[in-house]
Amino acid sequence: MHTDRIIVPLDVPTEALAIALVDRLPQVSFWKVGLELFVSCGGGILSTLKQRQKRIFLDLKFHDIPNTVAGACRAAAGYGVDLVTIHATAGKDALSLAQQAAQEGAKTAGVAPPKLIAITVLTSLSARQLAFELKIPLELPEYALEMASLAREAGLDGAVCSPQEVEQLRRICGDDFLLVCPGVRPSWAAKGDQTRSLTPAQAIQAGADYLVIGRPITAAANPEEAWERICQELAG
Numbered sequence: 471m472h473t474d475r476i477i478v479p480l481d482v483p484t485e486a487l488a489i490a491l492v493d494r495l496p497q498v499s500f501w502k503v504g505l506e507l508f509v510s511c512g513g514g515i516l517s518t519l520k521q522r523q524k525r526i527f528l529d530l531k532f533h534d535i536p537n538t539v540a541g542a543c544r545a546a547a548g549y550g551v552d553l554v555t556i557h558a559t560a561g562k563d564a565l566s567l568a569q570q571a572a573q574e575g576a577k578t579a580g581v582a583p584p585k586l587i588a589i590t591v592l593t594s595l596s597a598r599q600l601a602f603e604l605k606i607p608l609e610l611p612e613y614a615l616e617m618a619s620l621a622r623e624a625g626l627d628g629a630v631c632s633p634q635e636v637e638q639l640r641r642i643c644g645d646d647f648l649l650v651c652p653g654v655r656p657s658w659a660a661k662g663d664q665t666r667s668l669t670p671a672q673a674i675q676a677g678a679d680y681l682v683i684g685r686p687i688t689a690a691a692n693p694e695e696a697w698e699r700i701c702q703e704l705a706g
């Protein structure tokens with residue numbers, strides 16, 4: 471079922487709003503807890519999601535020195551979540567130490583280890599910003615591929631990339647490398663700050679394992695209807 475491959479972010483400022491959204495959309499099986507919600511209200515929401523038998527993407531996008539990201543990944547794994555993110559640009563030592571620590575953290579807590587996945591190039595960044603603001607001398611797709619390859623070499627389970635790069639990453643990284651795509655936009659939804667988007671059907675067709683779709687659903691006047699419309703488009 472394609473609908474099991476949609477992850478909806480709980481990008482809201484309070485636990486009460488997050489729970490209201492989860493309860494309003496019981497069809498959604500996979501939720502993302504990101505920086506806004508985690509910083510606002512801590513890890514309590516993770517227990518709530520687990521009680522409701524939801525899968526959890528804990529997206530805190532760690533980016534620090536190897537010892538610090540490893541500690542953070544050890545702690546994150548202890549929550550028994552399904553996916554955890556780290557920036558590929560933390561470097562290979564940080565990535566491999568983080569992967570090892572996530573395994574250890576899960577073992578100590580007696581839970582299944584999360585899949586640790588690396589952010590390649592944020593989906594809000596344009597090729598122009600990458601070149602002129604971040605001074606990266608490679609073309610954007612080439613740079614995204616380099617970051618995914620670094621993550622793969624470090625032993626990570628997968629990467630986060632825009633749907634526009636997923637076909638190339640799938641071809642080169644293989645089928646057992648998890649590829650998660652945010653920046654997905656149905657044709658009828660506003661792009662907002664996402665610059666490198668495709669529609670849900672195009673992203674799945676291009677090889678994404680999971681799609682992260684937020685505001686087109688959560689900010690819709692009728693979130694149930696928006697979810698249903700996306701599911702129907704994917705089924706078609």
Ligand SMILES: O=C(O)c1cc(=O)[nH]c(=O)n1[C@@H]1O[C@H](COP(=O)(O)O)[C@@H](O)[C@H]1O
Nearest residue numbers: 479529591592593630652653682683684685
């Ligand atoms: O790691 C992520 O999930 C992520 C990486 C990325 O490159 N771009 C990106 O948009 N995201 C997240 O995906 C979600 C996208 O939300 P919408 O733009 O509302 O669909 C947000 O929660 C972002 O934090």
